[in-house]
Amino acid sequence: MSIALDPLDKKILTELQSDASQSLDEIAKKVGASKTPIWNRIRKMREAGLITKQTTLIDPEMLGLEACFFVLIRTSEHDENWQAKFLKTLLERPEVMEAHRLAGxxxxxxxxxxxNAKAYDTFYQALISEVKIFNVTALLSMEEIKSTTMLPVD
Known part of the structure; x- marks a missing residue:
């Protein structure tokens, strides 16, 4: 389900995605409106579920998390119990930044x-000890070319 947004809503969302720590005064000035309507629109977008949460982005390399792996998983198991166990395992692993179920x-x-690679192996060993997996392929990202949390709102 999508939500109808007018140009002012889109400007507000762009500003919030750019830096949610901005004050209402700063956002209002940048989008050309006053504080009260900005606050009301943000509140309505939260209530509608469009704005789900605010968070802080942290540089992973500054935390020593220098290795990014994309892990491709094939399974021969597709029943509800396996999926529930797999999901539980993924949710409990802080190393997993994203997980997607794919077609194909x-x-x-x-x-x-x-x-590093040794830490990945520790993750891998823990994963396969928890759930039965047919095939795992790990791809090491050599360089992050683009990474964003900003969704296009135009």
Whole structure:
């Protein structure tokens, strides 16, 4: 389900995605409106579920998480119990930044952040000890070319 947004809503969302720590005064000045209507629109977008949460982005390399692996998973298991166990395992692993169920030959793709290859192996060993997996392929990202949390609102 999508929500109808007017140009002012889109400007507000762009500003919030750019830096949600901005004050209402700063946002209002940048989008050309006063504080009260800005606050009311933000509140309505939260209530509608469009704005889900505010968070802080942290540089992973400054935390020593220098290795980013994309993990391709194929499974021969597709029943509800296996999926529930797999989901529980992924949710409990802080290394897993993203997880997607796919259409096609690969069943799942994970984005995993760890300190190095040895830490990835520790993650891998823990994963396969928890759930039965047919095939795992790990791809090391050599360079992050683009990474954004900003969605296009135009």
């Amino acid at each position: 030959d690969i069943d799942y793709i994970l984005k995993v952040r760890v300190t």
